[in-house]
Amino acid sequence: MKGITHFLTGVATASCFPLAIQTAFADKSFLMLYGGFCGILPDTLDFKFARYFWKFDHIVNLTEDNLDAKLAAETVAKAIDEAAETGKPVRVKLNVMRVSTNYYRTVTVQIDGERKEVTTYVGPLKTMSHVMARGETLPSDAARYRSIAEKGPIPVLRDIAQKSASLPGTIPEPEIAHVAKFKADVNNTYYADTEIGIFSGPDWQFAKQEDGRVRIDFIPWHRHWSHSITLGLLLGPLGLLLFGLSGLLSGLGFLNPFAIAALFIGPLAFWSHVFVDQLGHLGSNLYPPWTHWRSLGFKWSTSSSAFGNQMVNYISATIILWNINAYGPKAVFTMPWAARIAGDFGDPLYYLVSLLNYATVVVAIPLLAAYLIALVHRKLYFAKRMINFGEEDEGVEDFGGGGGDL
Amino acid sequence: MATPEIPRCCPSCGKENPPDSTVCHFCGASTVERISLKIVSLGIVLLLAIAAAHFYLAMSYAPDYAAIPSLTPDRNFERVRVKGRVADVQIVREAYDHHQVRIELEGEGGGGRYSDNRISVRLEGEPANDFLSNPGFLNRGDLIDVAASLYAGDNYRHLSLSSMQFIRILEKGSGAPIDPSAASGSRYAPAAPAPKATVAELLADPEKFRDQVVIARPLEVVEVPEALPFFRVSDEGKPEPQLVVIGYKGELPAVGDQISVRGKFIYYEKKGYWEIQVRDWDKGAVIVLTDGTSE
Amino acid sequence: MDIFIILICCLAALAGVAIASVFSLIPGLHIYNVIAFTMMIAFAALDLFKTMDPLITTCFIMGLVVGFSVLFTVSSQFFQPCDDSYRSMMLPHERFLFEGRGYEAAMLSGIGSMFALLMISGLFPFVTGAIGTLRQLIRPHIYWILGLVSLFILMSEWPKDHGVGKTTGQRLADAWVQLGMGLFVFVVSGILGLFVFCNTIIPVDNAFQSLMPVFIGLFAIPSQLMTVIAHARIPKQYFAGSVDAAPQDLARGALTGTVGGMFSSLTPGLTPGPALLMSAHATASSGEKQFIIGGGTARVLYYIGALVLFFMPDVYMRRGGAAINISLFFVPETAEQYFLISGIIAVAGAASLLLLGRYCKFCANVTQKIDFRWISLGGMILLIAMVWYVTSWRGVVLMGVATALGMVPNFWHTRRIPLLAVLLVPVCLNMAGVGAKVASWFGFR
Structure with a gap:
């Protein structure tokens, strides 16, 4: 997938931690940045370092x-x-x-x-x-x-x-x-x-x-140890160290709540990259040093597929907006399905009904609509552009064509 | 399916191609898959139609007026639009041009001085000065439209106006015009009890004057930096101690001028010194003294 | 609202478009410089302006902004060809110019602008609630959003070398000269930004212009200098009656531009460049045509969209130089004014689009008659004179420093986008509440 797609999934992962959102109203910590950093890090390691050592x-x-x-x-x-x-x-x-x-x-x-x-x-x-x-x-x-x-x-x-x-x-x-x-x-x-x-x-x-x-x-140097579950584990202690030291400087102490949140955000954001990469063709080497081969991807999409990237990005953006709203001190919007339930986003039932409403109306329906549009567009237009070798009715296999999986 | 006609000259760069080239051999543009620039004309027509619709809406717009009795404390801080007749105008004059204007507004249907259907609209600082510089702008009995913020609590209720542009006269009344310079309602506010002090006195016991409005005189201007929004003063005839005067928006005094300054005595945390901060609307905060001048 | 006022407002807006079209001929000049200039004149003739309905002045500025945002890239597209010996990659419109297709590129960008104009005037009135919600949602989070943009700028620059060095060290060095210079430019621009935000060295009357010399130094002067020393010949331009694009290019280009434009207009401190970079990645924009169309859409949405947010009921957001200048004398209040402003945008937009074709032809013909180097030289002298006039010698010194920094990307083949750290870094740090602390590390406070 594209760099920004991984970046946004990393940020979306961080946004699932209430502290990462609530800090905007009080201490102004940069936990969300750590999520983005860990999200894009695997490709940075490969394209800026690993390839040159191969x-x-x-x-x-x-x-x-x-x-x-x-x-x-x-x-x-x-x-x-x-x-x-x-x-x-x-x-x-x-x-x-x-x-x-x-x-x-x-x-x-x-x-x-x-x-x-x-x-x-x-x-x-x-x-x-x-x-x-x-x-x-x-x-x-x-x-x-x-x-x-x-x-x-x-x-x-x-x-x-x-x-x-x-x-x-x-x-x-x-x-x-x-x-x-x-x-x-x-x-x-x-x-x-x-x-x-x-x-x-x-x-x-x-x-x-x-x-x-x-x-x-x-591209054998790509998606090995840099895209592994194993390396992701190291980003927890790194986050703890970074936010712990900044806590020491600002008087919060080393084991402050931000450092502890970073301990979890780092690996999860990193793994979100690894997970999203499995959707494509290339896969990655998941557990080095115990495994040596890259796994084969699910082949649901290709990493250069416009549709695949757009969809993952849309989902990430909606997750971030949902979390910003739900974890803020006062909700900016509420969902109609939850209107009859007393309480706010702190109440599990209210939260779940609202989330279901949001996931249906804001995420699922637009995605389905976009999918249908893409399908029609592909049938009407894209297939015409595909190179054919003089045969009738080419099979349509995926939404990205055979792009490079970088 | 009919094959589209393939032009010999590239529609993008104008160069001539071999027959049946669907792609230009010079610039690589498609010679068949194109969009006519008439799309821009279509966009222009659409934009003009949209503009007409907006202008129609603007012309037929009916504001949503709040009834004056409905302006209760639970709507505190709400921005509201109110229509009413001018019942009275009071002008409260303070020293250094810090005036207040209070327009008593009565909702349609009347009700008398202490009824719920009456509210005071207040202008302070710049809007008040703008009002006062426009003699004859309002008459008693004028029907006006006001957009303002509501301040309402247990024992108070008024509208605060941030700019003169939010008063619109809908219908001129027959009442006597209000002359701000001699308005019957005009009165002077009791002088603010600003303590007078010299720079030396201020700095000798700064905590005593912290955050108070003080009048410092007689002072001498020591330095007026060209690019910065402040100048330095000291007590007349003494080079030290010095104080910074900040925030004055009027014509700056010259070095050596003897002046009087009115402003808030505050501690500037960032750089760690005391200064006199002048409110920017206070055009009379700095007065250049000539011999024998009294305030 | 009275029809008479509406007509006067339309005339004022059209006058704004006319003035913008003249100023747009100077490559590198920014709309906010023109507005600031206009405001200086307006304040000089305050008595005259005080008698006028502030709405009329507002509509005049609106016309300026609309005209400028549609037309201002045309002159730089035609008058600033690139010299590929200083560049690792040619931008699409630069290549189009060398193929005789400058007109087509400008019209593609115009089509993108047209989408944005239709959206702002036709669609925005129906979604003010959603825009208001979005703005309210992200408002407390701007500091980390700007932080993310900065991080993305830094982390998304991939090495452009071809990895042909013989040893690992050589290959790493080849890649990291470019990456390192990008990082250097980002850090130094960030420090420069902190300095400018903390120290007003511009005469106090024009202190709100303190960013002007920096921006002119970082972006405009280096482009003009590079043009003046460029070895290039602009071929005769062909005026196409159609553009090489498919409906999907228009749709995807407009989508990219819309995401980028809305992102930048709702996020203080963010300009369309980095926003477009991120949205082009996020929407998987493909090809040169979509890039050009998206650029047109994003620019118009940024300049006009950000300004219209100021008038939008539910939002009333003061964002960008034009809105700040208008807020000095006008406070929007009613939906009625919003309708008027939306209509004015549509009228000014229609006029600008009507001008666009002829404007491009004029610029294209000028390139055949006047050497583009002279145009850039003239533009450069004019900008320096303007900086001198508005900000005195201190501003010129600041501009000189910024110019030196702005030249770095040209010689080390890095992107220019890290230069925007000049805005991103101080705004982000100030919003996070640590701006003063970081500035004090550098001795700026």
Whole structure:
């Protein structure tokens, strides 16, 4: 999911602690910030630190003067077999080629486990928004594999390259593409293909599983210990320390209520990130050092899916607003279903009836409406934009298309 | 489905493309999926229609007047709009232009001086000064509309007006015009018992004067910083001790002027010194003394 | 309300739009500077203004703000092309300009503005209760909301390097030069903000303008300096009759802009930039067109929406420079005035949109006749003169310091958004009640 989505779930988690809300009326503590900080922290750790410590066995640098599709395809295919033969993990990175401030040369790498082929296709120049928009027009995996069975991989990648948004007339002529074969059986945990685009080129880890197959992990440095339940536990003591020291400075003492709240907010906000990430394709390594593989996500959505992100953000925002209202000294709004019950948000029955009312009217109904709109929109409009390979009635698989899971 | 006509020239950048290009080969814009700029004209028409509807609503707006008898203590601090006739106007003059204006307002239907249907509308400070500088603005018997805050408790009830703009005359009455300078109801308030002291006296026992309005004289202006909202004074002829005078909005005195200052003697916690704070409406707080001047 | 007053108010608003359209030609000039200037003139001619109904002056300012918020980005879009050797990424409208599509970009932004105008004048009157509730809900929480925005600005900047260094150290250093400079800019801007909030070094008459030299220094002058030294050529612009967008781009762009615009207008201390950054992420905005449309919507909602909250029954929120200036002479009171103001916004908005097309064409033609560097140079001299006139030499010194800081993002390829710590940090700390304490650590008190 996007950074802000995790940030908001972290804040929403913190807001469930009455003290985090009530502090706004008296002591003005920054517990909510700690929630947001812990919510976004896993990605910060990965993208600002972990990725730079990762070591690769093979790095392929493709440049505008040397668009060697064969080198890229063969390196990846060999790495898969190398992992199967040696039993040791092999890591490969392909570096991006930025042509100018605006344009990037794109290269698509498709690893097909059924056909045991790695196909590379040198595509057009793209801007950042072209790269971002690619996910919205990708065909479903089922359609892609059907088409590959009929036409072979290169024509399919050619189709995708030609039909997705890009700077026109920049696909190299003659075509630069290559298919390399590998021998090992593989377990591909990610999408069918990867486009080398903006920021940093893609990287993989190929590692032999217990069943003998080679597991393919995309961006292998991402979502390991940084996205684990285990690391989350450390954020409790960190919160205790931070808010305890600030309590010492302001005369509240070390074991003040804020420090104790932070002891719980830290791990829970961190875990909210881990939980939300499980909704996508990539999953994460949940219990290092006891576990080593990333879990597989629920695949309900993709992390770049607009709809998925919007929905999670909407839910977070409604949770925050509910808590602000319910935990404040005087409620700003009350819910009609609870009008006949005596009391206020301090009374369990009143609270529950109000919450049910809120969850129905403010959360569930708008979400359902948005879902239906998205569904209709997708049927009427989105399907038209998806690249099809000349077949009728493409299957619609998810709301995000095959975007990058970052 | 009919294929939409594909233009040869890109509708975005104007350059000519090969036939049947759905995407421009120069700028990448779609040549078929587009929205006409007529949408802006449509927006303009919609905005004008919305404006007409708003103006109609503004013209036909009927204010929700509160009946004067309904202004009871349980509505304390409520902002209300009241309609009534001016029964009387009293002007309470204080030193240094701090005047009060009290408009006695009687609800429609009358009721006499002590009835529930009568309330006092009070103006203080700037609104009072604005009122007084507008002689002839109100007549007794004028029907007016007032928007003000209600202050009502056990033994008091009045409306407080924050600006003159909240008095609107709905109908001119036939009563005698009120001349603020010689209004019959005009009277001087008893002079506030402000103690007089010198800077030395104030600073010798500051707690005695803490938070009181004092009159300090005769003083000499020691420093008037250009960019700051205060100036420094000392007792006449003595460079020390000094006091800061803050908050005066009138024309600043010059260094060396002999002056009298009226204001609250307070301790400025942040920087840890005593000062005289002048209320910003108090235009007579600082008086430059010439020889033989008395207050 | 009398029809005569309404007509006079409309004329005043249209005069405001006309003046805004002239001032909008100066790239980098901010609407609040124009209003402050107008107020200085108004106070100088106080006797004249005292005889006028304050509603008329209010409508004039409303016209200024509406005209400005729709038109003011046009000149910077056309007259400030970017030089990509100083940038790691080109903004969408900058790329459009180089493709001869500056007009299309400005009109896309105009369509976004149009949505916001329709929303403010057509939809807001029906949701005043909800807006009032929302404002009341978040009011005690502004300090941590601003804290969250600051934290997000800091934590959401991802390294733009491509990770091609040979060693871990090299790769880390490549990434952290950019991240570190972003952090540096944030911290120093925050300290500068605390200094400005604690020390009024501007002549007391214009003390309410104390942020003006800082903002001009941080944002306007660096943009103009970069333009003056830019090596770029603006191609001839094409005037399209349609825009490259699908209905979903309009809808999603407007959604992003609405969330960002409402967020910034209800949160004191927050400007549309960071609010739009957060809302674009939160609504998963996609593509350049949605970004441009969202920008138009957010700006108008921020400037006009924040101002209309001041007149809105149930809200009456004084937020932003324009509302503060109006509150000096006018206190809104009735729904009647709110109807009038909403109508005035619609009229001024319609006039601004009517002007927009011709205005863009004019600016596009100017780029072919006058070198954009001269325009920026002229604008820069004008701004410096204005700062000098309003805030004296002290303001100019402050502006110089801010300019030095504002240049940092250009040379280290970081975002400009951390510069807004100049506002976010002091407002957040003051609202949390620790502003004075933190300022005293730096010796500002």
